[in-house]
Amino acid sequence: MSRFPAAQGWSAWPAPAKLNLFLQIVGRRADGYHQLQTVFRLLDWGDSVFLRPRMDGVIARVGEGAAGVAEADDLLVRAAKILKNESKCVQGVDIGIEKRIPMGGGFGGGSSDAATVLVALNRLWGLGFDFERLAELGLRLGADVPVFVHGRNAWAEGVGERLTAIDLPSAWYLLASPGVHAATAGLFQAPDLTRNAAPAKIADFLSGTALGNAFEPVLRRREPAVEALFEALARIGTPRLTGSGSGCFVEFATRESAEAALAALPVGVNAWLARGADRSPLLDAVESFTTGASPSG
Numbered sequence: 001m002s003r004f005p006a007a008q009g010w011s012a013w014p015a016p017a018k019l020n021l022f023l024q025i026v027g028r029r030a031d032g033y034h035q036l037q038t039v040f041r042l043l044d045w046g047d048s049v050f051l052r053p054r055m056d057g058v059i060a061r062v063g064e065g066a067a068g069v070a071e072a073d074d075l076l077v078r079a080a081k082i083l084k085n086e087s088k089c090v091q092g093v094d095i096g097i098e099k100r101i102p103m104g105g106g107f108g109g110g111s112s113d114a115a116t117v118l119v120a121l122n123r124l125w126g127l128g129f130d131f132e133r134l135a136e137l138g139l140r141l142g143a144d145v146p147v148f149v150h151g152r153n154a155w156a157e158g159v160g161e162r163l164t165a166i167d168l169p170s171a172w173y174l175l176a177s178p179g180v181h182a183a184t185a186g187l188f189q190a191p192d193l194t195r196n197a198a199p200a201k202i203a204d205f206l207s208g209t210a211l212g213n214a215f216e217p218v219l220r221r222r223e224p225a226v227e228a229l230f231e232a233l234a235r236i237g238t239p240r241l242t243g244s245g246s247g248c249f250v251e252f253a254t255r256e257s258a259e260a261a262l263a264a265l266p267v268g269v270n271a272w273l274a275r276g277a278d279r280s281p282l283l284d285a286v287e288s289f290t291t292g293a294s295p296s297g
């Protein structure tokens, strides 16, 4: 039984993971932040966020939360606080999470959790903010939050907030984690990171000429566990890094081929499968909520 049952007022909302199918750095802003070009692919797999509005104005995390993350630092809680401050809403909310997305793996779990809180609470509190406004608020929490708010696979520029929706072919992914936490800030500072790549076009990605990840060579040199994972995954396909790592993935056209690859991996590789999404399952949950049906709890 769920720890957050509908009978006790909880509603359940998906927070999908993402992959970066391509990532390069083309420059730097005056404040030092790096300007990227990347392709975000949303997955039909991720965390589950549970929300239960409360009338006393308190925002509280219920249950364990993301391992090792203090309540005040939790992106779930910070997203709810930003929305409350901006809207002057008098309501509060209890927040629960079933965490599946490994933290610090480049799968975007924290950012997606935050986006789900923004989008779902906007409905539950009846605020009527549009997605643009929610994405702007989300950007204050992290560069990956806006794509999760809009819920479409996207080509992204700027720090990841200038989004162009793109259609991607259906695909299955073998995801793998080497069990090391890649510190994003440190990797952006790495002297051997290529940060002046020639700008690519969406067509370069779609034709398959732009598929690399600028962090991949840096992380493979720094982390023996990442290099070992790449070598193991190379036996079943073409491994790639997501985000700033340390998570990796291999793309397959069908579920059957992904399952066969998973079965062929050496024992001890921490890998699992996920389907690429056409659009975020969060959008479906919000739309069914609008039409009067309650999301599953």
Ligand SMILES: C[C@@](CO)(OP(=O)(O)O)[C@H](O)COP(=O)(O)OP(=O)(O)OC[C@H]1O[C@@H](n2ccc(N)nc2=O)[C@H](O)[C@@H]1O
Binding pocket: 020, 032, 033, 034, 035, 036, 038, 105, 106, 107, 108, 111, 141, 142, 143, 144, 159, 160, 184, 185, 186, 188, 242, 243, 244, 245
């Ligand atoms: C690399 C990407 C690709 O999707 O994803 P992840 O690997 O984190 O999932 C993102 O750009 C991650 O953006 P974001 O989630 O905002 O990064 P954070 O961990 O908050 O950033 C930590 C630090 O990295 C540096 N940083 C971050 C983003 C950026 N475009 N330029 C930077 O220089 C800044 O010093 C920042 O303080």
Ligand SMILES: Nc1ncnc2c1ncn2[C@@H]1O[C@H](COP(=O)(O)OP(=O)(O)O)[C@@H](O)[C@H]1O
Binding pocket: 066, 069, 073, 074, 075, 076, 101, 102, 103, 104, 105, 106, 107, 108, 109, 110, 111, 113, 184, 243, 245
């Ligand atoms: N709800 C949350 N889920 C995951 N991480 C969170 C959360 N709230 C804060 N964090 C912090 O954000 C960091 C980055 O997490 P995450 O978004 O999962 O990885 P990545 O940015 O590599 O995709 C974590 O190491 C953790 O310190």
